[in-house]
Amino acid sequence: MTDTQKPQKNGKVPLVLFVDDNADFLEEIRFVLLSNSICEMVTLTDSSQVLAELDKGIYSAIFLDWIMPGVSGADLLPVIAQKYPTIPVIIMTGVNDIDTVVSCMKQGAMDYITKPLDSSRLISSINNAFKILELSNQNQQLQNYLLGDPLAQPDIFKDILTGSDKMLSIFKLVETIAPSRYPVLITGETGVGKELIARAIHKASGLQGSFTPLNVAGLDAHMFEDTLFGHKKGAFTGANELRQGLIAKAQGGTLFLDEIGDLAPESQIKLLRLLQENEYYRMGSDVLLKSDARIIVASNRDFKKLVAEGTFREDLYHRICYHKLHIPPLRERREDIMPLVNHYINMAAKAMGKRAPRIAAELRWLLEEYEYPGNVRELINKVGSAVVVNKTGLLVQSDFPDLAVRSRTMIDAGAKVANSQFSLHVVFPTFPSMGQIEKLMFEEALKVTGGKKGPAADLLGVCRQTVQKKLSELEKMN
Numbered sequence: 001m002t003d004t005q006k007p008q009k010n011g012k013v014p015l016v017l018f019v020d021d022n023a024d025f026l027e028e029i030r031f032v033l034l035s036n037s038i039c040e041m042v043t044l045t046d047s048s049q050v051l052a053e054l055d056k057g058i059y060s061a062i063f064l065d066w067i068m069p070g071v072s073g074a075d076l077l078p079v080i081a082q083k084y085p086t087i088p089v090i091i092m093t094g095v096n097d098i099d100t101v102v103s104c105m106k107q108g109a110m111d112y113i114t115k116p117l118d119s120s121r122l123i124s125s126i127n128n129a130f131k132i133l134e135l136s137n138q139n140q141q142l143q144n145y146l147l148g149d150p151l152a153q154p155d156i157f158k159d160i161l162t163g164s165d166k167m168l169s170i171f172k173l174v175e176t177i178a179p180s181r182y183p184v185l186i187t188g189e190t191g192v193g194k195e196l197i198a199r200a201i202h203k204a205s206g207l208q209g210s211f212t213p214l215n216v217a218g219l220d221a222h223m224f225e226d227t228l229f230g231h232k233k234g235a236f237t238g239a240n241e242l243r244q245g246l247i248a249k250a251q252g253g254t255l256f257l258d259e260i261g262d263l264a265p266e267s268q269i270k271l272l273r274l275l276q277e278n279e280y281y282r283m284g285s286d287v288l289l290k291s292d293a294r295i296i297v298a299s300n301r302d303f304k305k306l307v308a309e310g311t312f313r314e315d316l317y318h319r320i321c322y323h324k325l326h327i328p329p330l331r332e333r334r335e336d337i338m339p340l341v342n343h344y345i346n347m348a349a350k351a352m353g354k355r356a357p358r359i360a361a362e363l364r365w366l367l368e369e370y371e372y373p374g375n376v377r378e379l380i381n382k383v384g385s386a387v388v389v390n391k392t393g394l395l396v397q398s399d400f401p402d403l404a405v406r407s408r409t410m411i412d413a414g415a416k417v418a419n420s421q422f423s424l425h426v427v428f429p430t431f432p433s434m435g436q437i438e439k440l441m442f443e444e445a446l447k448v449t450g451g452k453k454g455p456a457a458d459l460l461g462v463c464r465q466t467v468q469k470k471l472s473e474l475e476k477m478n
């Protein structure tokens with residue numbers, strides 16, 4: 001039964017869809033909302049109409065009963081989350097059961113409310129949904145802005161091969177933040193191109209000084225201080241000459257500190273002081289020196305985790321991430337794979353003075369499906385050694401010995417099965433084989449016909465002999 005009530009649309013008050021097979025509960029909600037002009041509501045008691053209703057594109061949020069006859073909230077949630085990712089979904093459940101709640105959240109629900117109705121909880125949940133919607137709209141606007149205008153200085157990015165919108169929006173951000181003198185934190189997996197982006201920021205900044213890189217991983221506190229700040233002659237045994245340090249070299253330019261997540265604790269204090277005061281001392285000297293270098297840092301580490309573990313200072317983290325850029329891994333911008341492969345094949349062939357080999361069709365598929373844990377650097381290495389060993393002029397799979405591919409489709413399907421996002425999970429805890437389904441169908445048909453093979457065969461649309469044969473097979477298996 002449908003009891004959709006048409007909203008009095010005034011174009012200003014947001015519209016929320018409430019779905020529950022219990023009409024009395026929907027009336028209770030209506031009563032609460034009448035005294036709060038927070039939103040207008042449409043109610044549905046027939047859950048089969050939900051998707052058609054959402055297709056109208058007029059809703060700001062949906063409240064969904066978790067357990068309903070026919071299509072339940074549990075069935076609808078994954079579909080809505082996928083088809084209408086911007087609409088906040090709030091689950092209404094009669095049980096305050098943590099497993100149900102965790103399952104709702106995992107599948108994309110924004111919030112949940114429990115029955116019986118708590119009016120203040122309902123209102124705060126609606127308010128939160130509207131806030132999230134507003135943020136997501138703002139985010140979309142920003143994204144449109146970032147993707148809308150062409151790059152002001154495309155030449156700056158000519159070394160970074162890409163056709164990905166994600167990378168293009170990073171280029172826009174680079175142009176936006178380049179004139180700022182505040183630190184930039186670039187994150188992303190190893191080999192994604194963090195240093196290339198740091199160099200692009202330097203170029204776009206127009207700073208006249210040099211781009212000075214330093215990988216801080218593995219430097220102990222003494223080495224870090226000496227390399228970065230330099231030392232006075234005679235500061236320690238072996239310090240026979242004055243050392244300027246890289247910070248002096250980066251004067252008027254950019255200092256790029258790579259692998260910053262691995263910085264030793266004592267070195268973190270030294271770097272914090274530099275960032276706070278723009279001042280430093282050379283080792284063994286009490287002359288205070290000023291630095292005007294722009295500082296860019298990069299890491300493949302998870303800073304939230306490092307800060308929580310106490311291995312990275314929180315105050316330093318807040319200093320370095322004034323501007324933040326995250327470079328997506330290559331497997332999240334697969335459109336870049338083949339242009340990079342072709343580019344680096346040409347480069348490797350040119351370096352060896354041989355003709356660039358072609359790529360066999362089945363290899364192209366493997367290259368596009370591979371996960372690239374080492375990202376672009378791994379791609380370059382693999383392509384380079386394949387070009388070296390290849391003698392035929394046609395690159396084939398054996399030229400890429402460790403290109404183990406798990407298809408993306410299988411990975412996605414695995415994740416859905418793990419999260420019970422398949423309708424058969426009500427009966428089968430894991431995704432069933434055809435054999436398991438067939439067995440269940442025969443068993444169920446015999447159950448409902450009281451073990452009578454003729455009617456069971458009619459139900460299944462097969463002949464009696466097939467039922468007989470299946471039964472003996474099943475008996476043998478048992």
Ligand SMILES: Nc1ncnc2c1ncn2[C@@H]1O[C@H](COP(=O)(O)OP(=O)(O)OP(=O)(O)O)[C@@H](O)[C@H]1O
Nearest residue numbers: 159160161189190191192193194195196300376377
């Ligand atoms: N989009 C790209 N186009 C062309 N070359 C690229 C691209 N991205 C990365 N590379 C190349 O891949 C290699 C690795 O890039 P880069 O050193 O910038 O990565 P990284 O993220 O800083 O790595 P790490 O985390 O190990 O320091 C470099 O040789 C770089 O020139």
